[in-house]
Amino acid sequence: MTTLSLPAPAKLNLCLHITGRRPDGYHELQTAFQFLDYSDWLHFEWSHHGSDTMSPGLPGVPDEDNLILRAARLLRHEVRQPLPGVHIVLDKQLPMGGGIGGGSSDAATTLVALNHLWKLGLNGNRLAELGLQLGADVPVFVRGFAAWAEGVGERLQPIQPPEDWFVVLHPDCEISTARIFTDPGLTRNSTPIRIAPAFEGDVTGLRNDCEETVRNLYPEVGDSLDWLSQFGPARLTGTGACIFGRFPTESRAREIWACRPSGINGFVAKGVNRSPLHTELTERT
Numbered sequence: 636m637t638t639l640s641l642p643a644p645a646k647l648n649l650c651l652h653i654t655g656r657r658p659d660g661y662h663e664l665q666t667a668f669q670f671l672d673y674s675d676w677l678h679f680e681w682s683h684h685g686s687d688t689m690s691p692g693l694p695g696v697p698d699e700d701n702l703i704l705r706a707a708r709l710l711r712h713e714v715r716q717p718l719p720g721v722h723i724v725l726d727k728q729l730p731m732g733g734g735i736g737g738g739s740s741d742a743a744t745t746l747v748a749l750n751h752l753w754k755l756g757l758n759g760n761r762l763a764e765l766g767l768q769l770g771a772d773v774p775v776f777v778r779g780f781a782a783w784a785e786g787v788g789e790r791l792q793p794i795q796p797p798e799d800w801f802v803v804l805h806p807d808c809e810i811s812t813a814r815i816f817t818d819p820g821l822t823r824n825s826t827p828i829r830i831a832p833a834f835e836g837d838v839t840g841l842r843n844d845c846e847e848t849v850r851n852l853y854p855e856v857g858d859s860l861d862w863l864s865q866f867g868p869a870r871l872t873g874t875g876a877c878i879f880g881r882f883p884t885e886s887r888a889r890e891i892w893a894c895r896p897s898g899i900n901g902f903v904a905k906g907v908n909r910s911p912l913h914t915e916l917t918e919r920t
């Protein structure tokens with residue numbers, strides 16, 4: 636029987652500047668994160684086996700590499716005490732390799748949910764530190780507030796961008812984050828910008844430094860960006876493949892979604908500054 640069901644929402648990088656590369660190969664970024672009210676769902680139930688399991692599996696991802704089970708293992712390693720086994724059912728909605736952070740969000744939801752179910756009492760800072768070991772995008776999902784991020788994405792400052800509606804298009808390709816970050820032509824020397832103390836997340840005039848590389852490697856992403864740009868500024872999220880356009884009303888976003896080029900996937904969703912994970916957890920507990 637399901638004990639707890641929680642969402643793992645998507646994120647958008649409203650902008651993404653790459654300001655340097657660390658000796659370990661990771662890139663220093665400046666990015667504005669906002670969540671979308673569009674999520675995977677994870678259902679947690681106690682297991683009779685005493686070990687942690689999940690279903691269904693993800694195509695091409697062995698269970699032991701799945702960020703959900705890796706998050707559970709990391710927590711067990713952190714507290715080193717006997718804990719009951721958990722079975723996690725994943726209702727996958729977010730496209731993989733889409734730049735909307737599905738795997739990282741699944742990991743964050745697992746950390747937050749198991750910390751709660753196992754009554755571990757780890758605070759948000761510790762959970763975010765653990766999350767960073769799983770991926771650069773995990774901390775923002777653990778903390779759950781829209782954020783201006785620096786470092787590799789772990790130094791977070793709350794922002795309040797408008798909670799507009801987004802058309803998210805997913806051109807028919809899966810992009811490996813590592814592939815883009817290792818591309819010799821990637822811009823890695825953007826001048827760091829200083830945000831004003833009153834910065835709320837207005838990214839007008841800012842950009843995604845991965846866009847040129849992604850356009851070169853995946854012309855279908857460029858085609859989608861060009862199509863969506865007819866209606867307003869369109870941008871890549873993360874390293875792609877998803878792109879987005881922002882609209883002030885749901886009806887306008889749905890109007891544009893309805894006339895998208897045939898065969899292109901995606902969705903319409905509202906931007907939210909508090910993660911649906913945290914909203915749901917507060918309501919459920």
Ligand SMILES: C[C@](O)(CO)[C@H](O)COP(=O)(O)OP(=O)(O)OC[C@H]1O[C@@H](n2ccc(N)nc2=O)[C@H](O)[C@@H]1O
Nearest residue numbers: 648660661662739770771772773787812813816873874
């Ligand atoms: C592009 C973003 O989505 C923006 O939010 C993130 O920076 C990517 O975060 P993520 O998917 O959690 O990335 P990770 O799983 O930590 O790293 C995947 C690969 O991307 C590269 N990587 C990632 C993040 C970063 N700041 N610099 C990097 O160079 C590394 O080669 C790494 O092997």
Ligand SMILES: Nc1ncnc2c1ncn2[C@@H]1O[C@H](COP(=O)(O)OP(=O)(O)OP(=O)(O)O)[C@@H](O)[C@H]1O
Nearest residue numbers: 701702731732733734735736737738739741772873
């Ligand atoms: N639970 C999971 N959900 C999705 N992908 C996972 C999961 N666990 C491991 N992965 C691996 O992580 C890779 C990246 O998946 P994800 O969907 O997070 O990409 P993304 O949206 O581009 O991420 P980001 O924006 O954080 O770079 C997948 O191709 C897959 O190999």
